[in-house]
Amino acid sequence: MQHPLPGRPATCQRCGRFIHHGLEERAVRLTLFFIPVFTTSRSYRITCSNCGAVNTLTRRQKNSLSL
Numbered sequence: 001m002q003h004p005l006p007g008r009p010a011t012c013q014r015c016g017r018f019i020h021h022g023l024e025e026r027a028v029r030l031t032l033f034f035i036p037v038f039t040t041s042r043s044y045r046i047t048c049s050n051c052g053a054v055n056t057l058t059r060r061q062k063n064s065l066s067l
Ligand SMILES: [Zn+2]
Pocket: 012, 013, 014, 015, 016, 017, 048, 049, 050, 051, 052, 053
């Protein structure tokens, strides 16, 4: 499951430019016999709009950046 989010400007770890990054939320669910049981964790992917580099953030990292 993915939720597109507005994104925000950030410094890219690859190209080093301060530029808009797309932000996408992903929920990772534990499944038991193919039945979703509960959401085990969430992660966030940010994509650089300049070079296309994708970085994955944990919820803690995201919160620390106030994304
Ligand atoms: Zn970049």
